[in-house]
Amino acid sequence: MKQASHVWNKTFNTAILGWNFVRLSCEWCVYVCCSPTGTIIFSVHIDDIFSAASSPAKNDRFAVLLKSRWEISELGPAKFALGIAFSRNCSKRTITLSQTAFVDKVINHFNLSDAHPCNTPTVAGLVLHWLDKTIPVPPEIRDWQARTPYHALVGALNYIAVGTRPDVAFAVGRLSSFMDCYMPEH
Secondary structure, three states: OOOHHHHHHHHHHHHHHHOOOEEOOOOOOEEEEEEOOEEEEEEEEOOEEEEEEOOHHHHHHHHHHHHHHOOOOOOOOOOEEOOEEEEEEOOOOEEEEEOHHHHHHHHHHOOOOOOOOOOOOOOOOOOOOOOOOOOOOOHHHHHHHHHOOHHHHHHHHHHHHHHOOHHHHHHHHHHHOOOOOOOOOO
């Protein structure tokens, strides 16, 4: 049914709010419950839930609540989701995020395996210009634009910048301003 996902979300949200969770107004897939026994925060993506709690016992109680209502599978600590790999070092109390597999997939998909690595996300001093739309684009450039998946590449780079690589965000933002008039230098 077309409405199935909406009905699931309403059902899930009603149950979660009944357990004293609050849905964040800025991010509707994130819920928080603060109580004297601790805090639990979780996010839901379709039917996957990632939770973090102030104690393992609090997280276990949350799993019991979910099991009381639905059949669930506990997969342990998160290792991979939405193209992002998670790595925890409990002794150092760190979590590392990586999109290496996604970056490699983008490199292969856009045939950039032979591209040269560089230390900066953009060429220093490079000035990019918008095309004068009153001047016709030469046919060889128009053919190149038709063969080049610029929009998909900039979209993939934007996901990488937002997910784990804020260092490339300025360059990606700059490239995204040329979505309707990109050239080979872009």
